[in-house]
Structures are given as C-alpha cells and as structure tokens.
Amino acid sequence: MSNATLVLLITAAILAQVAAVGLFGWQRQRARFRQLTLSGEAAGEEVRPARALSRQLPEAEPALVAAGAASVSPAAWSGYREFRIDRRVVEDEGGAVCSFYLVPVDGGSLPPYRPGQYLTFRLEVPDPAGGSPKTLVRCYSLSDRPRPDCYRISIKRVPSPPGRSELPPGVISNYLHDQLQEGATLWARAPAGHFYLTEDGAVPIVLIAGGIGMTPMLSILNTLTHRADPREVWLFYGVRNGAEHIMKEHLDALSKAHANVHLQVCYSEPRSDDRLGTDYQHQGFVNLELLRRTLQFGRHEFYVCGPPAMMESLVPALEAQGVASADIHYESFGPASLNQRQAPSPAAVINPVAVRFSGSGKTVAWDGSAGSLLDLAEGQGIPVDSGCRAGSCGTCETRIEAGEVAYRQQPDADLKPGHCLLCISTPKTDLTLAL
Ligand SMILES: Cc1cc2nc3c(=O)[nH]c(=O)nc-3n(C[C@H](O)[C@H](O)[C@H](O)COP(=O)(O)OP(=O)(O)OC[C@H]3O[C@@H](n4cnc5c(N)ncnc54)[C@H](O)[C@@H]3O)c2cc1C
Ligand code: FES
Structure with missing residues (x-):
C-alpha cells in the first residue's frame, strides 16, 4: 500500500469517527427535544420526578x-x-x-x-x-x-x-x-427561600407564572435583563384579563429592548377591549400544549409559580414529558399543594408511628396521609400558629418532648435545640410534641 493510500485511509477513518460522534450527539439532543415537543409515549426515556423545593438546596456556592x-x-x-x-x-x-x-x-x-x-x-x-x-x-x-x-x-x-x-x-x-x-x-426577616435562579451557563430559561405567582419571576427577569444575560428567556404569564395584568408596560418594554426575552401572555377570560396580539398573545391557560408549540429545540430550565390548579397540572406534565428533575423549579404561595402531592413515605406506612400531643392529651397514629405534622395537628383540631407553611418563618416551631422528626426540606428558620418545624416535618419515630 502506498503512503498516499495509507494517509487517505487514516483520514477517512478519522472523518467516520467524527461523523459518528456528531450523529450520536445530534440524536441525544433530538431525544431531549422530543421529550418536550412530542406526546408522552414518544419520549422513550426514563421519566423522573420533578425536583421538589426540598431538594433545591444551593450547591457549591x-x-x-x-x-x-x-x-x-x-x-x-x-x-x-x-x-x-x-x-x-x-x-x-x-x-x-x-x-x-x-x-x-x-x-x-x-x-x-x-x-x-x-x-x-x-x-x-x-x-x-x-x-x-x-x-x-x-x-x-x-x-x-x-x-x-x-x-x-x-x-x-x-x-x-x-x-x-x-x-x-x-x-x-x-x-x-x-x-x-x-x-x-x-x-x-432576611431574604430566604430555595426557589431562585440558578446560574446554569447557556440553558434557555422558561418562567411560568400564574397571577401573583409573577412576583418571583419579575425578580428573575429584571436581574437577567439588567445584567444583559445572553440566555433566551421565555415568560409565560397567565391572568384572567387585562385588569389583572401587572406591570404591563414594564414587561412590554423589556421584551422590546431585549431580543432574547419572549413574552407569552395568556388571558383566560379576555375583556372585549383586550387586544389579542397586542395586550396578550394567547387566549386560554398556560398549559403543556402551549409550551410545546412555542418552545424551541433542546433543553430548558423551568421556573413555575402560580395557583394550585396551575401547579398541579403543569409540574407533573413537565415531569411526564421527561424534563429532568434538576430543570424544574417551583414554588407554591399557598399551603403548598405540591408538597401535599408527595406520597407518604413507605416506611411510615409500613410501620405507623404514634404522635402524642401532650398539651391536648391526644395521641394519633401517623400513617403518612396527613402530609406534615402541622396538617396532622390541624386535622385533630389542635390550634397551631403558622405563617409560610414552608419552613421559613419559624411560626410553627414546636418543642419535641420525645422522639425524632424527619424533614422533607431543610428548614430556613433558625431552630431552638430540641424543637422542630411542624409544617415541613414528619415523624421518624414515635413522637411526643409539646402541643
Ligand atoms: C414563599 C411565599 C411567597 C409569597 N409571595 C407572595 C407575593 O409575592 N405576593 C402576594 O400577594 N402573596 C404572596 N404570598 C402569599 C402570602 O404570604 C399570603 O399567604 C397572602 O397574602 C394571604 O395572606 P392574608 O393574610 O391576606 O390572608 P389570610 O388571612 O391568610 O386568608 C387567606 C384566605 O383564607 C380565607 N379565610 C379566612 N377565614 C377562613 C376560614 N375560617 N375558612 C376558610 N378560609 C378562610 C380568606 O378569606 C382568604 O381568602 C407568598 C407566600 C409564600 C409562602
Ligand atoms: S409555618 Fe412558617 S416555618 Fe412553619
């Protein structure tokens, strides 16, 4: 074999390898795209649960x-x-x-x-x-x-x-x-909370807000535009009509000034003088179908905050489409509807434990169905002060007289030794609470 033929063969082999790697990468990207744009059965990858707030703890910062x-x-x-x-x-x-x-x-x-x-x-x-x-x-x-x-x-x-x-x-x-x-x-108290913008390089951001759930999205959007962050940002904002559309001029100005900001406002019940295409882009609710129609090829990072109906439909729908759990961030403003969706822990169901409220003399079997110790106490008619119901304000702090609790997320509030936050905890063992 001549030297020229040998060089040609080696070059051809290298080109074939490069093409194979390229094709593999393209197929992986395409699979991700299909997760968002095709129906659930077409997305052949493992479906992972969305990352709950409890797992959105800051990493390496x-x-x-x-x-x-x-x-x-x-x-x-x-x-x-x-x-x-x-x-x-x-x-x-x-x-x-x-x-x-x-x-x-x-x-x-x-x-x-x-x-x-x-x-x-x-x-x-x-x-x-x-x-x-x-x-x-x-x-x-x-x-x-x-x-x-x-x-x-x-x-x-x-x-x-x-x-x-x-x-x-x-x-x-x-x-x-x-x-x-x-x-x-x-x-x-000082700013706190586990729902916040992550600094993940180049991944496009999808902000989904329903009603007053817009407030954290405004903070994220204003930060991104202020620092001229080059990431693509999609804002899906659902309200009933123009009367509820907050900071309209500000949002319009941002989307005009920043080519990477895409405003998608949905009115579910537009008034006769609300103008489609000017005041709002879509009639109806923010739903998966709209996301699939609007978003482009590839991975996105989702931030969702809205009323229970929106959270309960959209977050599981994103999960079901195979969006990676690390790419779904959500926050609930009310008594956390999504927290209540979490299945009772198998250990708790298999080995029910007894929760004793010493002040009121009641003892209840915990089978995991109550959600949190706060829900359990309230269900028994035991009065407990609560504020955020998200482990932040410290209002539901209660002394543990015996036993241990498990947290479904890390408390934000500072806790006295031997106390727990009822709103984000469940019993780990038989438990006596000073309530
Ligand atoms: C992390 C987080 C962030 C938030 N961010 C915002 C924000 O940016 N903007 C915002 O506006 N809100 C926000 N909220 C919600 C806010 O904290 C309050 O929950 C909200 O303002 C309602 O508080 P309130 O005291 O006005 O209502 P509450 O007094 O708590 O009443 C709530 C509802 O219960 C009803 N109610 C009263 N009595 C009864 C009864 N006996 N039985 C049944 N229902 C009854 C009331 O009519 C009312 O509809 C956030 C919540 C959380 C947890
Ligand atoms: S109600 Fe705020 S920490 Fe429990």
Whole structure:
C-alpha cells in the first residue's frame, strides 16, 4: 500500500469517527427535544420526578451559604429588622396588586439575595372587635432585582373565597393595602427561600407564572435583563384579563429592548377591549400544549409559580414529558399543594408511628396521609400558629418532648435545640410534641 493510500485511509477513518460522534450527539439532543415537543409515549426515556423545593438546596456556592440557614444571604441580619415603606405603587388596572418599596430604618445597607427569594414579615394587626392586636407572620417574594438601597414586594389583595362572603377576606394582604401607607414601618426577616435562579451557563430559561405567582419571576427577569444575560428567556404569564395584568408596560418594554426575552401572555377570560396580539398573545391557560408549540429545540430550565390548579397540572406534565428533575423549579404561595402531592413515605406506612400531643392529651397514629405534622395537628383540631407553611418563618416551631422528626426540606428558620418545624416535618419515630 502506498503512503498516499495509507494517509487517505487514516483520514477517512478519522472523518467516520467524527461523523459518528456528531450523529450520536445530534440524536441525544433530538431525544431531549422530543421529550418536550412530542406526546408522552414518544419520549422513550426514563421519566423522573420533578425536583421538589426540598431538594433545591444551593450547591457549591459557599459565599452565599450562611451557617444553619442554607438559603439565606451571607451578610443577612438575624431575627427581624425594621423597614419603612418608602413608596407604594399600584401595579394593575384592577388595583388588586400594590408594590411596596422598603428601606431599612437603621439606614444600613441591604444584603443581596437570589432572584426568586422572599422576605418573611411579622405584623401586629389591630383586632377590629377592639381586643388586643394579633401578631401574624406572612411571606412575600422580592419582586425586583437585588438593589443595595431598597427591597420591593408586590402584594395582591386576597378576597374571601368564592361563594364564601361570610368569611373575612385575607387579613394581612388587606391590612397592607388599606392601612400601611408610605412612612409606616414593618418588620422583616432576611431574604430566604430555595426557589431562585440558578446560574446554569447557556440553558434557555422558561418562567411560568400564574397571577401573583409573577412576583418571583419579575425578580428573575429584571436581574437577567439588567445584567444583559445572553440566555433566551421565555415568560409565560397567565391572568384572567387585562385588569389583572401587572406591570404591563414594564414587561412590554423589556421584551422590546431585549431580543432574547419572549413574552407569552395568556388571558383566560379576555375583556372585549383586550387586544389579542397586542395586550396578550394567547387566549386560554398556560398549559403543556402551549409550551410545546412555542418552545424551541433542546433543553430548558423551568421556573413555575402560580395557583394550585396551575401547579398541579403543569409540574407533573413537565415531569411526564421527561424534563429532568434538576430543570424544574417551583414554588407554591399557598399551603403548598405540591408538597401535599408527595406520597407518604413507605416506611411510615409500613410501620405507623404514634404522635402524642401532650398539651391536648391526644395521641394519633401517623400513617403518612396527613402530609406534615402541622396538617396532622390541624386535622385533630389542635390550634397551631403558622405563617409560610414552608419552613421559613419559624411560626410553627414546636418543642419535641420525645422522639425524632424527619424533614422533607431543610428548614430556613433558625431552630431552638430540641424543637422542630411542624409544617415541613414528619415523624421518624414515635413522637411526643409539646402541643
Ligand atoms: C414563599 C411565599 C411567597 C409569597 N409571595 C407572595 C407575593 O409575592 N405576593 C402576594 O400577594 N402573596 C404572596 N404570598 C402569599 C402570602 O404570604 C399570603 O399567604 C397572602 O397574602 C394571604 O395572606 P392574608 O393574610 O391576606 O390572608 P389570610 O388571612 O391568610 O386568608 C387567606 C384566605 O383564607 C380565607 N379565610 C379566612 N377565614 C377562613 C376560614 N375560617 N375558612 C376558610 N378560609 C378562610 C380568606 O378569606 C382568604 O381568602 C407568598 C407566600 C409564600 C409562602
Ligand atoms: S409555618 Fe412558617 S416555618 Fe412553619
């Protein structure tokens, strides 16, 4: 064989190898695409469960991890800090959402936070019947990018549940809207939470917001656009109609100014003067079909926050399409509907344990169906204070007299030794609680 033939053969072999590797890579990418764009049965890969908030703990970012509170910023204060309302801005035509710009009364600087995190507030609310004021705890997401001088939260006024006008409307949201004017003060814990933007290189980001679930998405979106992040960003935002569409001009301006920001607004019940194609892009709900129609080839990172109906349909649908669990991040604002979806742990079902509430003298068998110890106590009519129901505010902290608990996520709140947070724990052994 001549030298020229040998060189030709070697070159051909190298080219064949390169082509094979290229084809393999293309097929893998295509398989990922099919997971999102074809029906479930076409996506032949293993379906993995979505990553619950409990598993969204920060990885390898020691600079942002404070001892004992994995999701709190490093320079954060401990306990509550007093803030003054510097400015209030109504954000929607219907006047149901108001932003509050908060500055620290001590004049100090504000620690940065991860876009998507929230503040926990403690408020003293006067009793309308003239009794002593009540102290209540609530969480509100930071709705803007981190700034050194002020924090912003945006709060929706919560009415009585539909058809239940005999029940009082939401206490704190209405108190903030009606009573706390510019200049008033309130107390907040440092930013915390496990739902936040991850810094994953070049993967396109899909933000899915329903109603007031838009607030953490605004923080993420404003951060990305402020720093001219080159990643493609898709915002799917579902509201009833133009009256509920918050920060419309701001969102339109962002999508005009940033070619990588794609706004997909869905109105489920548009008014006659809402203009399709101008005010909103789609009629109906944000659903999997819309995502499949709109998103392009390849892997995406999903962030979902919205009402229970949206969370309960979309998050499992993404899972079922085989979207990697690490690529689904979600947060629930209410009593965590998705947390309640979690199946009882097999150990708990096979070996039921006894939970004793010593203060009320009740003992209940735990079979895993109650969700959390907080749900179990409430189900027994045992009064327990709660705020976030997400392990952050510390309101449900309870002393353990005997036994051990297991956490479904790492608590954000600092805990006294020998205490537990009922809202995110389940019994690990027979348990006695000081309740
Ligand atoms: C992490 C996190 C972030 C959040 N971020 C935001 C945010 O950015 N913006 C925002 O607006 N909200 C946010 N929330 C929700 C917020 O914390 C509050 O839950 C919300 O404002 C309602 O609080 P409230 O005190 O007004 O209502 P509540 O007083 O807690 O009442 C809630 C509902 O219960 C009804 N109710 C009253 N009594 C009864 C009864 N006896 N039986 C049945 N129902 C009754 C009320 O009418 C009302 O509809 C967030 C929540 C979490 C956990
Ligand atoms: S209710 Fe907030 S930590 Fe449990």
